[in-house]
Amino acid sequence: MSSLSPPSKKLWWNEPIHKTELMWISLVFVWGLIMTFMMPYWHVVGKQNLGTETYKTTPKAFQASTEAFVEQYTVRNEGPRNFPVVAPPAGGDVYMIARLYDWWPIVELKKGESYRFHLSSLDMQHGFSLQPANINIQVVPNYEHVFTLTPNASGEYSIICNEYCGIGHHLMIGKLLVVD
Amino acid sequence: MVNNEFRTCPDTGLKFYSSAENLLKVNAVAAVVFLLVGGFYGLLVGLTRWQAVHLLAADNFYMVLTLHGLNVLIFWMIFFEIAILYFCSSVLLGCRLATPRWAWAGFVLMVVGAVMNNVIVLQGASSVMMTSYVPMEADPLFYLSLILFAVGALIGCFVFFGTLVVAKAEKTYEGSVPLVTFGAITAAIIAVFTIVSGAIILIPTFLWSVGVVGEIDALAYRLIWWAFGHSSQQINVAAHVAVWYAIAAIVFGARPLSEKVSRTAFLMYIVFLQLASAHHLLVDPGVSANFKMFNTSYAMYLAVMASMVHGLTVPGSIEAAQRARGYSAGLFTWLRKAPWGNPVFSGMFISLVGFGFLGGITGVVMGAEQINILIHNTLYVPGHFHATVVLGSTLAFMAMSYWLVPVLFRRELVLKGIAKWQPYLFGLGMTGVSLFLMGAGTLGVPRRHWDIGFAGTGGITHEFPAAAYTMLALNGMSVILAVIGGAAFCVIMVGTILFGKKLGNQKMAEPCIVAPVTDEEYEANGGSAYAIPGTLVLAMVFFVSFALYYFINWKYLAETWGIA
Numbered sequence: 001m002s003s004l005s006p007p008s009k010k011l012w013w014n015e016p017i018h019k020t021e022l023m024w025i026s027l028v029f030v031w032g033l034i035m036t037f038m039m040p041y042w043h044v045v046g047k048q049n050l051g052t053e054t055y056k057t058t059p060k061a062f063q064a065s066t067e068a069f070v071e072q073y074t075v076r077n078e079g080p081r082n083f084p085v086v087a088p089p090a091g092g093d094v095y096m097i098a099r100l101y102d103w104w105p106i107v108e109l110k111k112g113e114s115y116r117f118h119l120s121s122l123d124m125q126h127g128f129s130l131q132p133a134n135i136n137i138q139v140v141p142n143y144e145h146v147f148t149l150t151p152n153a154s155g156e157y158s159i160i161c162n163e164y165c166g167i168g169h170h171l172m173i174g175k176l177l178v179v180d
Numbered sequence: 181m182v183n184n185e186f187r188t189c190p191d192t193g194l195k196f197y198s199s200a201e202n203l204l205k206v207n208a209v210a211a212v213v214f215l216l217v218g219g220f221y222g223l224l225v226g227l228t229r230w231q232a233v234h235l236l237a238a239d240n241f242y243m244v245l246t247l248h249g250l251n252v253l254i255f256w257m258i259f260f261e262i263a264i265l266y267f268c269s270s271v272l273l274g275c276r277l278a279t280p281r282w283a284w285a286g287f288v289l290m291v292v293g294a295v296m297n298n299v300i301v302l303q304g305a306s307s308v309m310m311t312s313y314v315p316m317e318a319d320p321l322f323y324l325s326l327i328l329f330a331v332g333a334l335i336g337c338f339v340f341f342g343t344l345v346v347a348k349a350e351k352t353y354e355g356s357v358p359l360v361t362f363g364a365i366t367a368a369i370i371a372v373f374t375i376v377s378g379a380i381i382l383i384p385t386f387l388w389s390v391g392v393v394g395e396i397d398a399l400a401y402r403l404i405w406w407a408f409g410h411s412s413q414q415i416n417v418a419a420h421v422a423v424w425y426a427i428a429a430i431v432f433g434a435r436p437l438s439e440k441v442s443r444t445a446f447l448m449y450i451v452f453l454q455l456a457s458a459h460h461l462l463v464d465p466g467v468s469a470n471f472k473m474f475n476t477s478y479a480m481y482l483a484v485m486a487s488m489v490h491g492l493t494v495p496g497s498i499e500a501a502q503r504a505r506g507y508s509a510g511l512f513t514w515l516r517k518a519p520w521g522n523p524v525f526s527g528m529f530i531s532l533v534g535f536g537f538l539g540g541i542t543g544v545v546m547g548a549e550q551i552n553i554l555i556h557n558t559l560y561v562p563g564h565f566h567a568t569v570v571l572g573s574t575l576a577f578m579a580m581s582y583w584l585v586p587v588l589f590r591r592e593l594v595l596k597g598i599a600k601w602q603p604y605l606f607g608l609g610m611t612g613v614s615l616f617l618m619g620a621g622t623l624g625v626p627r628r629h630w631d632i633g634f635a636g637t638g639g640i641t642h643e644f645p646a647a648a649y650t651m652l653a654l655n656g657m658s659v660i661l662a663v664i665g666g667a668a669f670c671v672i673m674v675g676t677i678l679f680g681k682k683l684g685n686q687k688m689a690e691p692c693i694v695a696p697v698t699d700e701e702y703e704a705n706g707g708s709a710y711a712i713p714g715t716l717v718l719a720m721v722f723f724v725s726f727a728l729y730y731f732i733n734w735k736y737l738a739e740t741w742g743i744a
């Protein structure tokens with residue numbers, strides 16, 4: 001009787017469990033509990049818990065909010081695409097558009113301050129990938145995702161699209177600046 | 181058509197009904213063809229990612245990447261799994277196949293769907309990746325081809341269930357079904373759930389693409405698509421674990437340590453895997469933290485526990501069988517004396533180790549709600565699933581083929597010298613692919629991305645560390661190794677089917693199946709065979725690696741920006 005044949009004992013569920021198996025099952029079960037516990041635990045003590053605040057929106061409405069934000073806080077224009085660099089006050093809101101194929105506008109933040117990001121797409125799904133901090137967030141059209149980011153180091157960061165969005169997907173890159 | 185003709189295999193004693201035998205053959209052949217096609221596309225992807233080679237232009241890269249995913253992740257896998265289902269029902273239970281005409285209809289639908297899909301994508305207007313996230317739109321025939329394929333596969337599942345009913349009614353076996361068949365049943369049940377989820381999302385998307393439905397909500401699409409996309413990988417897991425047990429029985433005459441534990445572990449796949457679509461949505465808007473935590477832990481990691489149980493009981497059952505047969509010295513004599521030159525065994529064992537250490541650990545780690553922020557949509561993700569689906573499932577199916585194809589076609593295996601090396605070559609190549617993709621992903625390299633050098637953006641660029649470029653180059657080299665290994669497998673299979681020495685009713689030169697270890701053999705030496713210290717040591721090494729890697733990633737997470 002091997003695993004290719006019916007079990008020798010008809011009532012296989014009455015068989016005793018192998019000793020090593022029982023030990024392993026207990027260990028793995030406890031490990032599962034620890035891993036389950038880690039997630040809520042991190043919500044309490046950890047500083048990296050992506051916010052889930054979300055609103056239904058439309059490309060038009062989100063574009064309008066972003067334009068108002070840009071108009072209010074633009075400090076200069078820069079870069080090959082001559083994009084506005086927007087410096088919102090610490091603790092303030094940041095609006096960012098993902099669209100084929102750029103991130104708009106460029107945002108300038110202060111190290112150690114928190115900002116409420118509003119992120120949405122005007123067309124396809126995109127992937128917000130902040131490098132080299134390595135923070136990755138899905139961007140879905142018609143949903144405005146609100147979360148807080150607190151930069152912990154100054155410098156020039158790139159926002160790369162890491163959700164395939166079309167033939168120019170690899171051209172979709174934006175900038176985010178953090179100053180001291 | 182008379183459906184009661186069968187032959188008894190002179191090598192294995194198994195009954196092959198001609199109705200099932202022919203379907204097994206065509207499904208296995210179709211599987212190998214799509215593996216060859218999809219593997220070739222994989223080579224082109226790997227050589228394009230290697231920035232110094234950068235083989236394809238951008239539009240072709242995205243098209244070929246779409247084709248690669250569909251051919252190997254869907255078509256190769258499902259054709260082979262249908263063959264496994266027919267083998268585990270008709271052959272293992274010694275029963276005629278239920279409704280062979282329906283089975284043929286299902287097979288034809290699958291072939292039509294798979295071929296049509298390739299043709300449509302090659303026309304260039306459906307480079308939407310396997311996930312085809314809305315609102316990105318493909319040719320309507322793209323969705324239709326997948327629906328046809330899925331309907332065919334669903335018919336295959338019901339033919340399998342029907343065969344189980346016939347076998348029970350006609351009493352072709354006694355007691356409970358064999359463990360391997362039990363595993364196949366769980367795979368088929370998950371397949372039905374998977375295909376229904378696929379229908380729920382792909383049919384409206386098809387209607388949307390022809391203009392009947394106005395809009396598909398992008399977030400709802402993701403939620404339901406992943407109930408299809410992730411669960412389809414759980415079919416693979418259940419099927420390849422069944423194959424592991426089958427090979428342990430074929431090569432060692434092993435039986436499970438206890439039927440209860442192994443079967444319960446299979447059942448846990450059905451009960452808990454269906455929650456898994458959530459862990460693709462961990463950094464999505466609109467999904468609550470509670471939903472994420474409950475579903476990504478599959479309600480307390482019980483499905484992970486099932487895989488870890490199989491990971492112990494499969495080698496454990498081999499150890500017990502080997503000890504009962506006299507290889508009882510020390511901790512690892514049983515493993516050292518295993519037939520490492522037999523691709524049936526070596527393929528299975530590399531699959532087991534690769535799936536556990538590379539695929540399993542990384543999958544659980546990136547499935548933790550917060551850690552996913554570091555990993556989502558980076559190359560780490562394809563790195564992970566090349567360890568589960570390729571190193572795990574594909575290599576297990578290859579190992580099974582080395583045994584099944586000669587038995588099924590009554591032909592001697594050709595190129596045995598190469599077959600001996602093939603699992604090692606393919607395993608090494610795919611281990612490299614997995615590790616280097618994950619390495620690049622850890623450095624932030626995006627998946628499904630043509631050019632991380634950002635030429636063509638008009639001067640906006642990001643400097644990835646040099647190590648990222650090295651990883652992609654090493655990945656390209658590993659892809660070449662793996663493709664040589666994969667091509668060798670296809671050549672050996674096709675060569676055996678066409679040119680292998682015909683066996684007729686003659687027995688093979690070397691016996692291809694080991695007699696089951698008897699109760700007396702297990703009980704000899706006071707039942708010492710039942711102790712499995714070697715496997716326990718291996719399991720503990722696994723556990724320590726798992727725990728270390730898990731907490732290291734929490735540490736990485738703690739170092740990035742504050743996110744709330």
